[in-house]
Amino acid sequence: MWILGVNAPPAGRHDTAACLIDGDGRIVAFSEEERLNRRRHSLYRKPAGAARFCLERAGIGAAEIDVVAVGWDDEQLHPGGFADDAEFLAHAVGLDFGERLPEVVRVGHHQAHAASSFYASPFRKAGVLVVDGHGENESSSIWTYEEGRAPRRERSWRRTASLGYAYDAASTWLGFSFLDAGKTMGLAAYGRARGIRTESLVAIEGDDFALAVEPLPERPGRATAEEIKEQYGHTVARWRERYARIAGADGPRAAPDRLADDPRAVLIAYTAQRVVEEAVTHLASLTRKAAGVEELCMSGGVALNCSTNGTLPGPLYVPPVPHDAGVALGAAWTVHPPRSRTAPLSPYLGSDTGAGTLTAADTEDLRRTPLDIDELAGLLLDGRIGAVAQGRAEVGPRALCHRSIIAVPDTADVNTRVNAVKNREQWRPFAGVTRPGYGARLWERQEHLSRYMLGAARATELGRRVAPGVVHVDGTTRPQTLDGDEAPAVGAALDALAARGAPPVLLNTSFNDRGEPVVDRARDALAAFRSMDLDFLVLEDALYRKKSPSGGGA
16 A cells, blocks of 8 residues: 655645655655755645655555545635546646546645654654644644544634744744744844843733734634635734834844844844744643643644744654645555554655766766765864765755754854855854764753754753854754764764764754755755855765865865
């Protein structure tokens, strides 16, 4: 049995993705479409490339797919939009299934989010909290999941009581896209560091909460995509008006690269961050109470907010794909949960680099040598900044050392240099990666969040001293810990640093230039290496350097 899960249009309009599982619920392959079509967030584009990759990985054809599971109820959102499932599949997926059409199963958006989190976790029973912009009929929902039992939805909050909408409004007030919430979160840290007092826009009311911007009247269970779009526009506009009153301005006065110096911009970013933190803290408590256990899973786009995640007590699990791409996995697992779970989900489920298909002409302008870990460690200790593309790509927005830029973070200056390499704003922070044992000395312990770099943790005195390049202005970092050889080159480099008596910690950020998706295949890696001021590239078992002096490899 083969089940293809998708986040796909018309309902899945961004972060489209495909995931293939077998009859035991095991993941064969999982990829976001943006990695393949090289268009960030893959807005309004069907996941045809991601679906083809999944089938190729399994060695099967589209006609062998038994079920296509969709992470939205498009029949509610787009009633009468398609004559039949054949027309829908052509629009949403874009594969030729031949005469044998698969069954189409539409899974509610929040249930797909919830399934992607619980079944990826190590827990046998957990409360699951889903918080995002909106599903079909809700913005936040609480679930109880237990191994071998049907999931139970405990409660939900209507769409326009949305924490995602409140954050979107702040992001767009700041001049960002609604898809750039990570920038807003990074800017908010300056407010925390400066001790800014914010106006509380959340009222905790017993087992509920109320936002300062009241929800709109809604048609639960019947609203169409057009109605939801209109409600989104009205709600975000009202939040922006509220932020404008707080700031005394309709937007920041500073340019994007100077926003950290603009008190109004920092105030609005931190105000929105506090809205999310206050509400999610309460929702997490309600989720644990409803499920009757302390184990908590989170999903939905708001679960990408590392600063909020880091404030919550454990045990807490967030999967590497809590955003909308993750419903491709969650929809498939709703149809057929995994039969056995022995460890948390491995994120390395995407494309191989395909480095073996390169020809001499592809790299004739570069100097290639076999990868030597001692040489790599020497380059890093010499202050060089490089990239790694090795093994299968990570799923999700966090680079987890298979498609990463790395550097030794022994000075705060490295943050400035890497931001310049990535052509992004200088106030943006970076994360650190190390082995679990050393990580326990550098920052507060996180049981699960540091597996996928999804929780902010306060740095210790040692962490601030040996790795200032990955400590943000509020004293936190967003750590990743590597076990074993799950990321061979980076893990070996960490061990080589330790063997030389150097702190075994590296700056780790995604391998992509500004406005680009994270690199996927070898040719993407080579193109990004050439376009960015990087000193070296680890590509599978080879080390590449530029022949020109500007690349540091002459």
